[in-house]
Amino acid sequence: MTSRPPRPRERGIPEATVARLPVYLRALQALQDRGTLTVSSEALASAAGVNSAKLRKDLSHLGSYGTRGVGYEVEYLVYQISRELGLTQDWAVAIAGIGNLGRALANYGGFGTRGFRIAALLDADPAMVGQSVASLDVRHIDNLEDVVRSTGVSIGVITTPAASAQGVATRFVQAGVASILNFAPVVLNVPDGVDVRKVDLSIELQILAFHAQRRADGDGRDAERAGLELM
């Protein structure tokens, strides 16, 4: 963690820009891994799959404008975006529901490098409790409050069956967890001030189907352009 003066543009970043910052960050980290020191807005935009005008606009919200003829300094831009997203902190994550999806997330390599630490795994099945998954012992869901407190969990991931998801969400909230990522196919009711993001894996397929249908209808040019914008 670094100590710096408050960010001047802190409050004004559009939600759509926030959603693209992780995509820019991933592209920048790939450049960093290859030892690249500076990048033009065109090259970065292309790596991130957006047009360069949108990229420059997005980064201007962070107070980052690049240098004419040089572009952006990769290392500093990684730092700026990480700080903006809160990734210079360490976020402890608990996963509730250790079926196939919970296991896949527990073993997902992409979290650790981005400031997310899987701190706890919870399940209601006594046969699962005590098993080691991704070097963590699975704890019983009845210990949720203890586990959240002792491991400092601030983000809860729900990968339980639909019928259990609301109960788990309510317990997360009561234990003080105000950020929930929900994979269960159900809409969660949570109090104001709790941030829920819902991942519905079939939604991505539905958007693909929309474009595939357009192509099948002989409207290939439209689908192609849309595909490029989406990547």
Added chain:
Amino acid sequence: MTSRPPRPRERGIPEATVARLPVYLRALQALQDRGTLTVSSEALASAAGVNSAKLRKDLSHLGSYGTRGVGYEVEYLVYQISRELGLTQDWAVAIAGIGNLGRALANYGGFGTRGFRIAALLDADPAMVGQSVASLDVRHIDNLEDVVRSTGVSIGVITTPAASAQGVATRFVQAGVASILNFAPVVLNVPDGVDVRKVDLSIELQILAFHAQRRADGDGRDAERAGLELM
């Protein structure tokens, strides 16, 4: 499948509207399950987590305006959105990479009800080939072309390790699959006209972290509003 005249507004739907149609569809299907016949734009907007002006604008792109004092007919709107998304067709899906995530997707109940049929499972591990997962036999990835042809696969899902993903994508494309959903943490190179959507599970966490940081900074009102918009 239903045969109807061509849709008049076919080409003009904004990409952001397309991305919200599956969310409206899910809310409508929940209403349908409860026997609801009509719904006001306010009630549907609230169930879908958007404001009602945006909802009405989105649905107007489908030529659906509702009836003053009555709202929308649930059943007809389900049909209109399903048709627009291409879900009145049957889409055969192949999953390549049958680790935890591939298994989770193969067993995911939400696909079948939305017109997606998991038609084939592929893996490179000989020990996995022939195993039964979600009532399908896992086939060797070397048979990809045969499997795509014999099962009519039009959407390929990649849940392989990062190092194998590009090779699998290239084989999908060569076998005629023009829609790819990629879970592997790598950017795929595909020819023009192939539609790739990338799912990065850490991106959702990063957006949650952004809002959690805002709340921690005492900017709770903003985070709350953003959370509502995102749901």
